[in-house]
Amino acid sequence: MTSAPRHLILIESAKRPPSPSDEVETADLLWRKLREEAQDAYDDEPNLASLLRRSVLDRTGFEDAVVHRVAGRLANELVAGAQIVAAFAAALQDNPEIGAAFRADINAVIDRDPACDRFIEPFLYFKGYHAIQTHRLAHWLWARGQTDFALYLQSRSSDVFQTDIHPAARIGKGVFLDHATGFVVGATSVIEDDVSILQNVTLGGTGKESGDRHPKVRRGVMIGAGAKILGNIEIGAFSRVAAGSVVLHPVPDHSTVAGVPAKVVNRSNKGEPYRDMDQLLSQLAYDSFSYEI
Structure with missing residues (x-):
């Protein structure tokens, strides 16, 4: 049996209820917890008072807060934050699942990052x-045919966040990018729900081929730092890709692959790689040989 996710414990243990004047749904425990933490930070760190008010304390709900925070980071003298906020608002109205993904992604960070408990x-x-939230807007724009705005957001995200995710790529919810620097995702890539990925990971093609040419990462996978996964191959559910691996062939479900080129070094139905975040191969139950993949 797996332990309860830490974010559920954190949400349920909110220290104080909102005041009657708060513009917040009392049932929205995530929003209550975020406001509480923002108020504590506001009281403790006056240098961040403006940031905390504009980002959280003056916002009307969690989705509104995420939109304004991300738009604030993306805005520049060419494309104003208000334009990005308006696009996000249209996306959220058209597809409420985007807001649900905002929540699942932040819960994933709290659940899986031992250095983060707020x-x-x-x-x-x-x-x-x-x-990831920038990509969600870019993907919505891409699907609507607003490709130039989508590509602008991809470029701007690359400048600001050091990630390069093509707007056409499909990304599920509950996705955790740990550190994120150097993350590259090709146009026909798929990342399903509940996936954890560390820095300098590439989901790329093998050359100039056209069509469906990028990896498909199934649910529950963890991809270690510096891994390169190339081609239209499937990374099976609840698998682990070791740091620095170069994966050129499909990976079976519930497998650990390592090496250049990567080979299967372990198969086990136990554990949840995306939550365990275990990158120490020496602690895995190795077989005495490697499987070809």
Whole structure:
């Protein structure tokens, strides 16, 4: 049996209820917890008072807060934050699942990052969280035919967050980009729900081929730092790709692959790689040989 996710414990243990004047749904425990943490930070760190008010305390709900924080980081003298906020608002109205993904992604950070136990940290500071939410807007724009705005957001996200995710790529919810720097995702890539990915990971093609040419990462996968996964191959559910691996062939479900080129070094139905975040291969139950893949 797996332990309860830490974010559920954190949400349920909110220290104080909102005041009657708060413009917040009392049932929205995530929003209550984020506001509480923002108020504590506001009281403790006056240098961040303006940031905390504009990002959280003056906002009307969690989705509104995420939109304004991400738009604030993306805005520049060429494309104003208000334009990005308006696009996000249209996307959220058209597809409420985008807001649900905002929530699942921030819960994933709290659940899986041992260095983080406050929602305010990924919300304000973590470029991996912000990059994924930027992609969600870019993907919605791409699907609507607004390809230039989508590509602009991809470029701007690359400048600001050091990630390069093509707007056509499909990304599920509950996705955790740990550190995120150097993350590259090709146009026909798929990342399903509940996936954890560390820095300098590439989901790329093998050359100039056209059509469906990028990896498909199934649910529950963890991809270690510096891994390169190339071609239209499937990374099976609940698998682990070791740091620095180069994966050129499909990976079976519930497998660990390592090496250049990567080979299967372990198969086990136990554990949840995306939550375990275990990158120490020496602690895995190795077989005495490698499987060809």
